[in-house]
Amino acid sequence: MTRPVLAIHGGCGAIPRADLTPETDRAARSALRRALEAGYAVLDSGGSAVDAVTTAVQVMEDDSVFNAGYGAALNRDGVHELDASLMDGASGRAGAVAGAQHIRNPVLAARALAAVSDPLLLIGPAADAWAAAHGLETVDNAQFTTPARQAALHTMLERERQGTQASATEQEKHGTVGAVALDRHGHLAAATSTGGYTAKPVGRVGDSPIVGAGTWADDRTCAVSGTGKGELFIRFAVGHDIHARMLYGGQSLETAASGLIHGDLAALGGAGLCAVDRAGTVTLPYNTEGMYRGWISADGQYVAIHED
Numbered sequence: 001m002t003r004p005v006l007a008i009h010g011g012c013g014a015i016p017r018a019d020l021t022p023e024t025d026r027a028a029r030s031a032l033r034r035a036l037e038a039g040y041a042v043l044d045s046g047g048s049a050v051d052a053v054t055t056a057v058q059v060m061e062d063d064s065v066f067n068a069g070y071g072a073a074l075n076r077d078g079v080h081e082l083d084a085s086l087m088d089g090a091s092g093r094a095g096a097v098a099g100a101q102h103i104r105n106p107v108l109a110a111r112a113l114a115a116v117s118d119p120l121l122l123i124g125p126a127a128d129a130w131a132a133a134h135g136l137e138t139v140d141n142a143q144f145t146t147p148a149r150q151a152a153l154h155t156m157l158e159r160e161r162q163g164t165q166a167s168a169t170e171q172e173k174h175g176t177v178g179a180v181a182l183d184r185h186g187h188l189a190a191a192t193s194t195g196g197y198t199a200k201p202v203g204r205v206g207d208s209p210i211v212g213a214g215t216w217a218d219d220r221t222c223a224v225s226g227t228g229k230g231e232l233f234i235r236f237a238v239g240h241d242i243h244a245r246m247l248y249g250g251q252s253l254e255t256a257a258s259g260l261i262h263g264d265l266a267a268l269g270g271a272g273l274c275a276v277d278r279a280g281t282v283t284l285p286y287n288t289e290g291m292y293r294g295w296i297s298a299d300g301q302y303v304a305i306h307e308d
């Protein structure tokens, strides 16, 4: 029997160390712990990797600390357009929603779509309608909004007026949540959910709902969930490329993942990911100042924000 493990990220747009108050630090760490413990409870009782990543991501979607679900970033019109996906490494099935405005937990819709896998990806009002028709909770778009996200939108639009958006911090730019798991039966799964980035263009879709970019899982190799500049994850097919480097190139998970995050992507934009391979090895590379992250297994629990 395989020793189960779960790893998560809460985005590579961590608040810079200098600006992180003890209260925010505590809130972020305890949210990460809650997600890890909820997901691991599923694995520990013999549940599937798919159920574990769904549970962990749902906990983070419900926590306003992170940019997904409740507390997600607003687009430039002040609307939440939510993206999520999930992939099952055992069956290769996957599901995703993009630009959803009303699904309370987008990861649940991704999971339900993965169960059918055809359609695999639904967008906008069709995603919302499909979720409602399949018994998922839908809410008013304003219910995802927090004062912090409204303030972030105001600041970003002001930066654009002044032409200073290039100097926005990673925290202003990034945020996503994701989870990867290996279950007792040796199966892998990955899930990712995001509001994208503050003041994103209306209709912009990032990597999080794109299977092969922000999310990937295959029992032969690994499970991956990404965070960071979504356009880069799509261009480099990051999730699938890590899998391919392992499967065809014989690379270890760590070499493959860090080759992308610290190699190909490093000069182009902020990026990070959580990943686990079929042997249970976890890697959490990022090229920004910090990434909310952690893992949990029978060996214990690890939670971090910046470099230790």
Ligand code: ASP
Pocket (backbone or CB within 6 Å): 011, 012, 013, 173, 174, 175, 176, 194, 195, 196, 197, 205, 206, 207, 208, 214, 226, 227, 228, 229, 230, 231
């Ligand atoms: N990858 C997400 C996106 O591009 C955002 C992020 O993780 O910072 O939508």
